[in-house]
Amino acid sequence: MEENKYCYKYPHPAVTTDCVIFGFDGTKLQVLLIERGIEPFKGKWAFPGGFLNMDESAEQGALRELREETGLTGAFIEQFGCFSEPDRDPRERVITIAYYALVKIQHVVGGDDAAKARWFALDDVPQLAFDHDRILREAVARLRERIHFKPVGFELLPEKFTMRELQSLYEAILDIKFDRRNFAKKMLHFDLVTQLDETTWPTARRAANLFRFNKQNYDELKRKGFQLEF
Amino acid sequence: MEENKYCYKYPHPAVTTDCVIFGFDGTKLQVLLIERGIEPFKGKWAFPGGFLNMDESAEQGALRELREETGLTGAFIEQFGCFSEPDRDPRERVITIAYYALVKIQHVVGGDDAAKARWFALDDVPQLAFDHDRILREAVARLRERIHFKPVGFELLPEKFTMRELQSLYEAILDIKFDRRNFAKKMLHFDLVTQLDETTWPTARRAANLFRFNKQNYDELKRKGFQLEF
Numbered sequence: 001m002e003e004n005k006y007c008y009k010y011p012h013p014a015v016t017t018d019c020v021i022f023g024f025d026g027t028k029l030q031v032l033l034i035e036r037g038i039e040p041f042k043g044k045w046a047f048p049g050g051f052l053n054m055d056e057s058a059e060q061g062a063l064r065e066l067r068e069e070t071g072l073t074g075a076f077i078e079q080f081g082c083f084s085e086p087d088r089d090p091r092e093r094v095i096t097i098a099y100y101a102l103v104k105i106q107h108v109v110g111g112d113d114a115a116k117a118r119w120f121a122l123d124d125v126p127q128l129a130f131d132h133d134r135i136l137r138e139a140v141a142r143l144r145e146r147i148h149f150k151p152v153g154f155e156l157l158p159e160k161f162t163m164r165e166l167q168s169l170y171e172a173i174l175d176i177k178f179d180r181r182n183f184a185k186k187m188l189h190f191d192l193v194t195q196l197d198e199t200t201w202p203t204a205r206r207a208a209n210l211f212r213f214n215k216q217n218y219d220e221l222k223r224k225g226f227q228l229e230f
Numbered sequence: 231m232e233e234n235k236y237c238y239k240y241p242h243p244a245v246t247t248d249c250v251i252f253g254f255d256g257t258k259l260q261v262l263l264i265e266r267g268i269e270p271f272k273g274k275w276a277f278p279g280g281f282l283n284m285d286e287s288a289e290q291g292a293l294r295e296l297r298e299e300t301g302l303t304g305a306f307i308e309q310f311g312c313f314s315e316p317d318r319d320p321r322e323r324v325i326t327i328a329y330y331a332l333v334k335i336q337h338v339v340g341g342d343d344a345a346k347a348r349w350f351a352l353d354d355v356p357q358l359a360f361d362h363d364r365i366l367r368e369a370v371a372r373l374r375e376r377i378h379f380k381p382v383g384f385e386l387l388p389e390k391f392t393m394r395e396l397q398s399l400y401e402a403i404l405d406i407k408f409d410r411r412n413f414a415k416k417m418l419h420f421d422l423v424t425q426l427d428e429t430t431w432p433t434a435r436r437a438a439n440l441f442r443f444n445k446q447n448y449d450e451l452k453r454k455g456f457q458l459e460f
Binding site: 003004005006007008009010011012013014015051052054055056057058059079081082084085086093095097145148149 | 233234235236237238239240241242243244245281282284285286287288289309311312314315316323325327375378379
């Protein structure tokens with residue numbers, strides 16, 4: 001039997017990080033889940049995450065778990081909440097610091113730790129382990145707010161995309177429909193995207209124009225924030 | 231010597247809550263600070279806060295500390311971040327879950343725990359204990375975002391106020407100046423405020439009209455969120 005060798009004058013909670021990973025398949029917002037291989041909640045799906053090491057910040061811990069469980073490195077992550085109900089984990093008191101990540105779906109390969117990682121469309125997510133249903137709701141709410149202030153498409157779309165794909169992304173995140181012309185106008189207004197000399201089908205008459213993000217302006221808007229209204 | 235009687239298989243961090251309390255004096259945004267009576271950072275100013283009990287959520291802990299240190303009950307508080315740098319507290323590893331509160335300045339009386347609690351204008355805050363300078367910057371940033379989505383004035387203003395006071399509050403939070411007519415138009419557009427049959431000076435010719443928040447509509451907008459653009 002292993003010793004409980006870390007002792008304190010007052011009781012201490014355990015602290016974990018969890019990471020809600022969003023991707024976009026061109027139509028729907030997707031979330032990456034891991035099937036739990038051990039109790040508690042064995043067989044249930046959950047976010048990649050785990051216990052924080054004592055020598056790392058929560059952000060470092062979240063990035064480490066992401067790497068170990070999904071193979072992802074260098075993802076954009078942002079903290080959006082800390083979940084602390086005393087009984088949220090049956091093992092002991094565990095407080096979790098939650099992040100969301102925005103990634104390109106095709107970049108995710110399996111990591112070392114995860115037996116099973118799978119993308120689920122947001123409207124097709126099963127009942128999750130622990131309080132992860134609540135964590136997911138809050139992650140989506142934060143992403144919806146965030147999109148008004150910071151560009152988030154660069155992390156979610158491929159390098160070249162059509163205006164329709166960009167609009168679909170915004171519609172998927174905000175769960176509303178936009179007028180096609182107004183949407184394009186707003187996007188071009190911020191110089192967020194640059195139209196390329198390429199189309200989806202070089203010879204087709206009704207081929208769609210391709211765009212890429214204007215990286216310099218994108219980073220500047222991301223740093224300073226902006227106000228995107230529809 | 232007291233025993234370290236709470237033992238774990240893995241090291242555990244300590245967890246605290248801290249609360250950034252915002253008030254408004256009619257001109258400037260203010261923040262309530264407590265002068266620390268003990269080491270570390272004895273004599274420095276800090277936010278009210280303290281160690282989380284094992285049977286309370288972080289929100290319950292933050293509200294308890296608020297009550298003990300400032301006498302405040304029933305304040306509106308919202309979590310805005312968790313601060314976890316491994317060396318942020320010289321005593322041991324301490325992770326803090328940070329909230330901000332919006333209160334009416336006149337409601338704050340001294341509590342039991344705090345030797346010294348004092349309001350500081352935001353541009354007059356001294357260097358704070360721990361990483362509280364950073365926590366304050368992030369709290370202000372969050373409040374600035376929040377004001378676009380949720381009405382926050384009700385918590386900060388007295389029951390009756392002039393349109394100029396409301397405008398000053400928004401200007402103080404956002405650190406920009408508004409056109410007087412446009413501002414009033416936007417506020418009335420959302421039915422957020424109701425004009426009263428009273429003025430600041432019953433007989434004066436240039437007396438200002440008084441308003442109060444339309445509580446029902448205010449609560450509805452707060453629940454659903456709204457989009458406030460300037």
